[in-house]
Amino acid sequence: MHKALLAVLATLVLAPATSAQTAPAALPDDQAQMKAHVLFLASDAMRGREAASPEYAIAAEYVAAQFFAAGLVPAGQDGGYLQKVPLVAYRAADHGDIVLTRKGSGPRPLLFGDDFTPGAVAGAARTTLDAPVVFVGHGIVAPRYKRDDYAGVDVRGKIVAFFAGAPASFQSEERAHFQSGATKAAIAAAHGAVGTILLTPAALPPAGGAWDRARTTWAKADGTGDMAGAPQLATLSATGAAKLFAGARTPWKTILAKSTDAEARFTAEPLGASLAVALRTSFEPGTSANVAGMIRGSDPTLGKEVVVLSAHLDHLGVKAEGKGDLIYNGAEDNAVGIAALIEEAKRFKASGKPPRRSILFLAVTAEEKGLVGSDYFARHPTVPIKSIVADVNLDMPILSYPFEDMTVFGADRSTLGPIVAKAVGTLGVTMSPDPDPAQGIFVRSDHYRFVQQGVPSVFLWPGQKGPGKAATAEFFAHRYHQVSDDLSQPIDWAQGIRFVNANYAIAREIADGDARPRWNKGDFFGLLYNGYGAK
Structure with a gap:
């Protein structure tokens, strides 16, 4: 057994239990399973899951095991779930x-x-x-x-x-x-x-x-x-x-x-x-890994097309100096996104109905270092890049409030917008425009590396209607890229399951639709990167 894994398991067993671990709230099974992923990935033992660290490697193996349990076939390299990503600082x-x-x-x-x-x-x-x-x-x-x-x-x-x-x-x-x-x-x-x-x-x-x-x-x-x-x-x-x-x-x-x-x-x-x-x-030099698992499409023709569902697994690691808590646990950013990705994969298995298109579930490394893992995958894909017809990205969904809408960055650039609106509408959730366009968030997460390969892509967040605006502002002011993004913060696991359900509905709609997603004619990014439908 890997020495680092032994050390982590010993830490988990012997370390004093946190309040969240000592008296777990009674949760329905689906909420408990989602929380369990985050309890592990955002634990102090994972030391912030910095890309290329031993703890990140353990987190990647954990996700690979969960992909296996969800019925995904390996889609990494050498017949496994992992895609080696050579990094260099x-x-x-x-x-x-x-x-x-x-x-x-x-x-x-x-x-x-x-x-x-x-x-x-x-x-x-x-x-x-x-x-x-x-x-x-x-x-x-x-x-x-x-x-x-x-x-x-x-x-x-x-x-x-x-x-x-x-x-x-x-x-x-x-x-x-x-x-x-x-x-x-x-x-x-x-x-x-x-x-x-x-x-x-x-x-x-x-x-x-x-x-x-x-x-x-x-x-x-x-x-x-x-x-x-x-x-x-x-x-x-x-x-x-x-x-x-x-x-x-x-x-x-x-x-x-x-x-x-x-x-x-x-x-x-x-x-x-x-x-x-x-x-x-x-x-x-350093070495890290993306984690990839696939559900193969059932349609003889559409099954050759691939819908990618992505989320980043890494976070910021440990503060170099200081006193007190120095670990960037990355619970919301992005252990929750990875947990949602895993639970979404389970929805497909539980449905008993394989999607018409293939779906590739992708946990990427080194997002916090500049979207490096997703760039590596997009430029060294484990499936032909021309077969990838869409990417839906889950990064840092804030789950501290009952969300009433979804913000979908990039929705107005391709036919993914109407597809997403239709899917979330079935759950009683509306789709809202970008609440802060000046931030340019569309170019700041892993989906953008697929955009740069011409793939129509969107990035999803719970929206800011009702209590969402205040909750989002509180997170960015007090938790974003801070050690307080840990398991002591209020996470509403019922909202986590709503988020999973919304993403499952979106992925199902894309995967089962008759027409492949396409860029809107004349869209700036579609034309810039020679995307399907833009000309």
């Missing part, structure tokens, strides 16, 4: 060197901490280049908004410098897409740039802030990390940017005056300067 190994050269003047090193902080390049241990710099505003190209920050310049083989952010006038989910660093890096690479520089209109944090913090992605065969787009080479302060713009056609003070206006439009221009950049990145 990467960080700037030192502060690197950046030297500015302008025609007619000698090399001028930029000062670490005052002028710049280095980037960490996931795809290479050493990054060395010397290239001219071109300013491109916010680094956005968005034809539907008549926005092209690269207009009039050739950036092939050059470094592009831009500000963070995107115009508030963009539709909220599309704005979230355009302001992400990954999108800006991809746009830069598509135009031939070899690197990017992020400009800030202020000073850098003391000592450069968290410039050397570790980031995580999935690892390539050579041990470096997956990297899409042009690498971010550095972040420049207002002081560093002033040096970069010295002698440029447009003075830095003019640029700076407009920099805090997300709606501002800048004219792209070469800056008449080059940067010689030398960076080192260090790598620390």
Whole structure:
């Protein structure tokens, strides 16, 4: 038996019982089964289920066992339920060197901490280049908004410098897409740039802030990390940017005056300067796993199509320092979502009626590290990616109140919206629009990795009608990504079963429908990722 598993079992047996364990409330069997999953997954013994930790590995084995008990066939790799996910943590190994050269003047090193902080390049241990710099505003190209920050310049083989952010006038989910660093890096690479520089209109944090913090992605065969787009080479302060713009056609003070206006439009221009950049990145490998189980579809034709139901299994682990409770148990985020996924699988077995389409139940790793496990699966799927017709994602359903509606992020982008509305309507639950569009939540959970492969996808939450608004605000203020997201908080297990029933109805409706889900014609994300039905 694995030593870590022995240690966990000993902890569970010998540790003093919590109040929740000492006097369990009398619950109907279905509620008790859902709570039992959360009692295990969110226990202190799981130490926050951080991706690649021994405790996460045990949690993955637990989910695999539950998938087996629910009658799912293995859909991982090598005939099992687990899909190995090679992870790598990467960080700037030192502060690197950046030297500015302008025609007619000698090399001028930029000062670490005052002028710049280095980037960490996931795809290479050493990054060395010397290239001219071109300013491109916010680094956005968005034809539907008549926005092209690269207009009039050739950036092939050059470094592009831009500000963070995107115009508030963009539709909220599309704005979230355009302001992400990954999108800006991809746009830069598509135009031939070899690197990017992020400009800030202020000073850098003391000592450069968290410039050397570790980031995580999935690892390539050579041990470096997956990297899409042009690498971010550095972040420049207002002081560093002033040096970069010295002698440029447009003075830095003019640029700076407009920099805090997300709606501002800048004219792209070469800056008449080059940067010689030398960076080192260090790598620390790790291994984690996604968990996948399937119900095979009964229809000879539709059974070849796959509906994915996803939820993330990992959480934040343990605080590095402090006193008292240091464990991020992740009860609502997302042990409850995993418990709902397991109980939903049981509904199909209990129904005695297999779905027409195949359904793949997927518990993913490293969501908290940047949707890494779902990205790995979407790009290394254990079923053909073209067979996946939809993803329904369960992430952090807040179950502390009797919900009256469901918020379905992405409902207005594909035919999944009407399908979900019909399914939850049979349970007396209505579907409500996004209560806070400015958050751009559609691009912030695991379903988005399927969107990026062209798959129509939605993300479900209990809605905010009635008591929902106050309960949601309380959770985000006092429990989200805090050690208080544990089993001491009020979780209404009857609402958990309502949530399971709603998701079962949704999955059944998608799986048994005559028509496969399709993007709405002309939808931004459907067109961007060449999704079915968007053209």
